[in-house]
Amino acid sequence: MDIITHGLSGIAVGTVAASFASKGFKNKASIILLSGFAAILPDLDAISLWSKFDGSIGKLFHLHHKGKEIYFSKLWYSHHAFLHSVTAALILTLALFFIRFFAFAKSYTFAVFSKLFKNDRLLLLSFFTAFLIHLIEDMPTPACVWGGVAFLWPAKAYWGGSGDIWWWNNYDIFLIIVLVILLNLVVLACSRWLKKRTGKIALSIFIIGFICCFIQIKTRGFDFNYTGHQVDFEAYETKSLQIQRELLGEKVYGWMRKFDRKVKVNF
Numbered sequence: 001m002d003i004i005t006h007g008l009s010g011i012a013v014g015t016v017a018a019s020f021a022s023k024g025f026k027n028k029a030s031i032i033l034l035s036g037f038a039a040i041l042p043d044l045d046a047i048s049l050w051s052k053f054d055g056s057i058g059k060l061f062h063l064h065h066k067g068k069e070i071y072f073s074k075l076w077y078s079h080h081a082f083l084h085s086v087t088a089a090l091i092l093t094l095a096l097f098f099i100r101f102f103a104f105a106k107s108y109t110f111a112v113f114s115k116l117f118k119n120d121r122l123l124l125l126s127f128f129t130a131f132l133i134h135l136i137e138d139m140p141t142p143a144c145v146w147g148g149v150a151f152l153w154p155a156k157a158y159w160g161g162s163g164d165i166w167w168w169n170n171y172d173i174f175l176i177i178v179l180v181i182l183l184n185l186v187v188l189a190c191s192r193w194l195k196k197r198t199g200k201i202a203l204s205i206f207i208i209g210f211i212c213c214f215i216q217i218k219t220r221g222f223d224f225n226y227t228g229h230q231v232d233f234e235a236y237e238t239k240s241l242q243i244q245r246e247l248l249g250e251k252v253y254g255w256m257r258k259f260d261r262k263v264k265v266n267f
C-alpha cells in the first residue's frame with residue numbers, strides 16, 4: 001500500500017490512543033504524530049531502491065547484492081522482511097522507550113524506569129499498533145516475489161500477498177481513514193464534555209472505519225494477484241483506477257486523481 005495511506009492509518013490509531021490520554025495537548029499531539037511516524041517506518045526497507053544505495057550503504061556494509069536485488073530478495077533486510085514483522089515493531093517500540101528514558105529521566109533507577117513506562121504506556125501501545133497496522137495493510141497487496149510480509153520474522157513464512165487490492169490508488173481506503181481521523185479529532189476537541197466516553201467513541205469510530213476498509217478490500221471484484229515479476233503492470237493499474245472511478249463517482253474520483261498527480265510518491 002502507499003506510504004500516505006500508511007502514515008494516515010498510524011495517525012488514526014494515534015487519535016484513538018490520544019482520546020484515552022488524560023494529559024494535555026502536547027502529550028496527545030505527540031502520541032498522534034509518533035504513531036503516524038511508526039506507520040511509515042516499515043517501508044524504510046525500501047531504501048535499497050535509492051539510486052545512491054550501492055555507493056553509500058551498500059559500500060559501508062560490504063553488501064554482496066545490488067540495492068534492487070536486495071529489495072526483491074528474501075534477505076532479512078529486503079523489502080517486506082524483518083522491518084515488516086511484529087519483532088521489528090517490538091524492538092522499535094522498546095527503542096523509542098529507551099530513547100525517552102535516557103533523554104528525560106533525571107536518574108537511571110528502576111523506580112524512574114517503571115514510572116516513565118507507566119506514563120508512556122499509551123504512547124508505546126499506539127506506536128506499536130500503528131506499526132502493526134502497516135503490516136496488516138500490506139497483506140492484501142499482490143504476492144509479487146515475497147508472497148506477503150514476514151509477519152513473524154525470524155519465522156520464514158510470509159503472510160498475506162493475496163492481491164485483493166492493487167499496490168496503489170486505493171482512494172476509497174484513503175478517504176475512509178481521513179474520515180476516521182477527522183471524526184476522532186472532533187471527538188478529541190469535545191473531550192471536555194464527553195469526559196470518559198471520549199475514548200470509547202473514538203475507538204468505536206476507528207473499529208467502524210476498519211470494518212469499512214476490510215469490506216472495501218474484500219469486494220474489489222478483481223484478482224490483482226501475481227507471483228514473481230510476471231504482471232501486466234499497466235493493465236492492473238488501469239483496472240484498479242476503473243474500480244475507483246465506479247466506487248467514487250466522477251466528481252470525487254476527479255479530485256483524487258488530481259491529488260494523486262500532485263503528490264510526488266506512488267499513491
Ligand SMILES: [Zn+2]
Nearest residue numbers: 042043134138
Ligand atoms: Zn510496507
